[in-house]
Amino acid sequence: MSTKTKLDHLKIKLRNSDFQNNQGLSNEVSYYILAYDPKDFPIVRRELDNIKRDFNQDTIGYEIKEFNVYKIMWELLEQRGIKKAVFEMEKDDGIEYLSEQINNVLRMTDSDNELVKYIENRITPDTIAFLTGVGEIYPLIRAHKILNTMHQIISDIPVVLFYPGKYDSLSLSMFGELKEDNYYRAFQIN
Numbered sequence: 001m002s003t004k005t006k007l008d009h010l011k012i013k014l015r016n017s018d019f020q021n022n023q024g025l026s027n028e029v030s031y032y033i034l035a036y037d038p039k040d041f042p043i044v045r046r047e048l049d050n051i052k053r054d055f056n057q058d059t060i061g062y063e064i065k066e067f068n069v070y071k072i073m074w075e076l077l078e079q080r081g082i083k084k085a086v087f088e089m090e091k092d093d094g095i096e097y098l099s100e101q102i103n104n105v106l107r108m109t110d111s112d113n114e115l116v117k118y119i120e121n122r123i124t125p126d127t128i129a130f131l132t133g134v135g136e137i138y139p140l141i142r143a144h145k146i147l148n149t150m151h152q153i154i155s156d157i158p159v160v161l162f163y164p165g166k167y168d169s170l171s172l173s174m175f176g177e178l179k180e181d182n183y184y185r186a187f188q189i190n
Contacts, residue, residue, distance in 0.1 A: 001190050003040040007047045010034055010160065010189050014055050014128065019158055020062055029151045030158040031186040035167040038135065038175050044162060048130065062126050067119050069146060070133035076106060076114050099140045108145055111152035115141070120153055128158045135164040138174050151185060161186065 013019045013032075022030040036044055052064050077083045082105070090098045106114040123129060134143045143163060150159070166173040170184050 003036040003043055004047075006034050006036065006189050007044070007051075011051065011055070013189065014051070014062075014064075015060055020060070020128070022156065022158065028187075029155045029185060031147060031151055032158065032160045032189050033163050033167045033172075033186045034160060034189040035163045035165055035172075038164040041135075041164060048132070048162070052130075057126070062128050063124070064128045064130060065123065066130045066132055067122075068133035068136075069115060069131060069141065070136035072115060072118050072133075073102070073106070073137055073141060076118065077102070080105065095139065102140050103145075106141070108141060108149065111149050113149055115146060116150050116153050119150070123154065123157060125156065129154070129160070131159060131161045134161065135174065143172055143174070147186060160189065 017023075019030070034044075048066065052066060055062075055064055057063050074083060077086055086098065086102070089101060103109070108115065119129065131146070134146070143161060147161065163172065164175060166176045167186070167188060169186075169188055
């Protein structure tokens with residue numbers, strides 16, 4: 001299915017009251033993944049901007065808030081005064097060590113980790129959350145780790161993850177090539 005078709009299906013869902021109110025999901029959290037071909041990123045970016053402009057409190061009764069997890073990570077590291085040290089750490093110790101340290105600093109194994117708290121503090125019951133930037137943040141923080149911890153804290157609003165890769169309702173594959181751990185709680189937007 002094309003990225004454009006998936007985005008069109010998302011627009012239909014955004015108008016659906018069951019989607020907006022987390023209904024009809026058999027007690028599952030209202031998490032969705034819109035997986036797309038990474039080469040379609042410009043299309044996704046343009047459509048995201050259009051969706052945020054056209055779907056708002058006045059038109060659907062909900063506010064769409066985009067959370068770019070890559071930008072949030074840098075903001076949180078800057079607040080701790082360690083942003084510059086991150087670059088040195090990568091150069092001196094490698095990306096795997098850096099990833100481990102960033103995950104420790106942001107407490108990514110905790111359900112109330114820094115990334116989740118950042119998002120939680122910026123949503124209201126009438127928010128639909130769009131998560132972006134997972135391709136940029138990879139491999140420092142993995143999408144499945146964000147979702148696995150986030151659904152324990154943020155479960156009363158719809159969350160849509162925009163994922164540059166493949167998702168088959170069981171596993172994620174970043175850029176269609178790099179296998180991540182399994183994640184099976186989200187619904188596909190097809």
